[in-house]
Amino acid sequence: MKWIDAPWIELLRIALEVAATVAFALSGVMMAARKRFDAVGVCVVAFVSAFGGGTLRDLLLDQRPFFWVRHTEFVWGILLLSLAAMLFMRQRHFQPTERAMLLPDAIGLGLFAAVGVDIATAVGMPALIAVMMGVTTGVFGGVLRDVLCNEVPQAFSDHRPYALCAFAGGWADVALRQVEGTVVSPLLACVLITAGLRGLALWRNWELPAWRV
């Protein structure tokens, strides 16, 4: 499968990871701000939100070096972004609301799921595991963020479809890979379906079945 190493595919992958990384880092900054963490805590939570899902995926798949080791400019970027966001929020007395997190979060979820499915497929994982790695990449940055902040993980308890959107997008990605010769349309389908479903779920107020004991 020679397209895997084609330079522009590698470039597309990096572009996807940049956009998603910034989105998740900001969600981490906002959560840390709400918990009144100090500057170190804000930077660490931003880093874990941004790279936690991908790093867990690479640990599970035994892929090294990690994305952020190969591209240390990303780590510098997250540090600067966190400090800039802190300064900006303090000056504007900007109260980070949950609503402000929703859009970057939905796009980041789709982008990360696509990257995760892509990498897991490239190392020969079966379809279900590839989809799980996509979901893990998208969701576990936020889960680790919530665990570090001593919160119940939002992804498991707010009854709004989140991981499920990435699950659907991941299966679309895997299915399209069977019929397509190229990797571009599966990637795009995964991003669009995941982010679209997430947007639709928020807009229409879809709820996962509540647990009534």
Place this chain on the structure above:
Amino acid sequence: MKWIDAPWIELLRIALEVAATVAFALSGVMMAARKRFDAVGVCVVAFVSAFGGGTLRDLLLDQRPFFWVRHTEFVWGILLLSLAAMLFMRQRHFQPTERAMLLPDAIGLGLFAAVGVDIATAVGMPALIAVMMGVTTGVFGGVLRDVLCNEVPQAFSDHRPYALCAFAGGWADVALRQVEGTVVSPLLACVLITAGLRGLALWRNWELPAWRV
């Protein structure tokens, strides 16, 4: 040691992991139900309870692919089990009690400890590390479950012997391996001693020394 690759030993190992996996997954479903997680949270917590200990062990021992990657039918099984348990519990207005968790939990603890000791020994770990890997396999699924549910880990704080039973069973396993040529009686001894001690501890209300400051 040619028995390690004998097909029926491999079969015994898989049978042990199936039984223990179901037991722990159910404990995860019940905990997630008590925390009122949504369907995604229930499935993830069931998965982490069932595979968390073994996955952490394999990460620490650098063993891959993981059990659930080699046998994806297990992941499907956990998904179906979680959904079935949710439906059943909702229909019967079944309140999952702590008591209902105790029996499958004790058996799962013994089974997982045996598997963990076995795998660590097979890759040449020293006795203490093999026992620790047995305890990790048995206990850390539950610890990760509690961390994800934002609870103080039960295994560390309820003052009832739990990890200690697996510790005793693990040492029996390791000791028997020194004198026996086969691997079956050590495995069985580990399961029986661990589960037996746990049952005895619950029945006689044994308590670990309380901490009085």
Place this chain on the structure above:
Amino acid sequence: MKWIDAPWIELLRIALEVAATVAFALSGVMMAARKRFDAVGVCVVAFVSAFGGGTLRDLLLDQRPFFWVRHTEFVWGILLLSLAAMLFMRQRHFQPTERAMLLPDAIGLGLFAAVGVDIATAVGMPALIAVMMGVTTGVFGGVLRDVLCNEVPQAFSDHRPYALCAFAGGWADVALRQVEGTVVSPLLACVLITAGLRGLALWRNWELPAWRV
């Protein structure tokens, strides 16, 4: 770089890890005592506090076997230390205070940071990643301890410089390595700067910029 394998450097490294390990294990014992964990919980939290940071570093750098697998006498040591500390604290009705944790913690932070930078440099990591691995080695034992104890990680939220001291010490270490032919003065500089800054920060009541939204 032949000094990396010189026997006395290896000895210095082990001596550093012994001292730091004891310091962090005691911080774990004290935290577990405050949470009223049982004997198993105290031992596990002591173990995670002592080896968590280094184990996470080795997982991320894919270095195995772990320190505590190569030197199982350390695991025995932690077990005995935990039990001894419990007995001593119970007999003396010793209330573990936060103040009593500060000195061993500061020294342990410096020692672990030096070890982390050293190992990451030895496997060819870039400067920023080496510093991050130093910080991780020093700080994440405590973070994992707090996560297991269901507490907000102190390192992120108490507004007193902690990880930042290790960050400064780590950069001093990396910078000195560029100009020095030996590894001793960078290691010493890292320990002294980290522990010194931490001590100074506590003595002068330095505070990280508070987050005011």
